[in-house]
Amino acid sequence: MDTQIERFNVIIRVVQGDITCCKADIIVNAANTSLLGGSGVDGAIHRAGGPAILEDCVRIRNKQGGCPVGGAVYTTAGKLEAQYVVHTVGPVWNGGDHQEEELLATCYRHTLQLALELNARSIAFPNISTGIYRFPKEKAAEIAIQEVTRFVQEHVGLNEIIFVCFDAENAQLYSRKLQSPIG
Numbered sequence: 001m002d003t004q005i006e007r008f009n010v011i012i013r014v015v016q017g018d019i020t021c022c023k024a025d026i027i028v029n030a031a032n033t034s035l036l037g038g039s040g041v042d043g044a045i046h047r048a049g050g051p052a053i054l055e056d057c058v059r060i061r062n063k064q065g066g067c068p069v070g071g072a073v074y075t076t077a078g079k080l081e082a083q084y085v086v087h088t089v090g091p092v093w094n095g096g097d098h099q100e101e102e103l104l105a106t107c108y109r110h111t112l113q114l115a116l117e118l119n120a121r122s123i124a125f126p127n128i129s130t131g132i133y134r135f136p137k138e139k140a141a142e143i144a145i146q147e148v149t150r151f152v153q154e155h156v157g158l159n160e161i162i163f164v165c166f167d168a169e170n171a172q173l174y175s176r177k178l179q180s181p182i183g
């Protein structure tokens, strides 16, 4: 059940599956501030990409002490087909009055900005913060689609943005919101 639309000459797609199998110049990881790996999509990316990704993460950590919430850093993609992995750190959902929405929006903006700097044409996002960090899925989908749409309206360079949804609930949410005129 893939959905595809075009906004400002950029293809925006929703697919359900494992992001490590996705063909894109950049694969985005939902990391934590330590950059030292974890479970969920973080674990899957490190497993599939091999130890070179962690080696780069450790280098970044030693240089700048990890990555703040809302920030984004890039590493090799190791054995993955992508050129780079961009690691961004989503907020932990803590009721909604701790700037969670703005911080999640910042993750998307910083990641997209970094993708442009890396001359990427295509980028695949997981549903940042909606797993272990418990961000409400519907709100997260709205923020993700809004930030991506705003970004492609204001910046030229990317051709394709893929939302890779692991679970059916997120895949349906994204498909619905992407196809709605106000989505």
Ligand code: AR6
Pocket: 017, 018, 019, 020, 030, 031, 032, 037, 038, 039, 040, 041, 042, 043, 044, 045, 090, 126, 127, 128, 129, 130, 131, 132, 133, 134, 135, 164, 165, 166, 167, 170
């Ligand atoms: N491909 C695509 N999406 C996936 C995959 C995969 N292989 N595996 C899980 N997801 P989560 P968070 C989805 O928990 O909430 C880590 O330990 C998952 O269904 O991976 O940002 C980090 O190190 C969910 O929709 O990330 C941090 O400590 C989405 O990816 C913490 O988890 C995000 O779920 C970050 O928590």
